[in-house]
Amino acid sequence: METNLTYEAAYKELSEIAYEIETESVSVDVLAEKVKRASQLIEFCQTKLRATETEVSKIIKQMENQ
Structure with missing residues (x-):
């Protein structure tokens, strides 16, 4: 898989397929x-x-602990 592939590009290609x-x-x-x-x-x-x-959950937990 290409290293510079974005979610949006992958989703678009998947939709086209x-x-x-x-x-x-x-x-x-x-x-x-x-x-x-x-x-x-x-x-x-x-x-x-x-x-x-995972990243969003981590950020939310950090915000709750402030």
């Missing part, structure tokens, strides 16, 4: 490749969301 699959505009020849990329993007987004949740 989902649209292509839903509208059946993906050829059978590249379908497996698209599904694999979607899986990678989902994993990236989940990791990013978990990290953000």
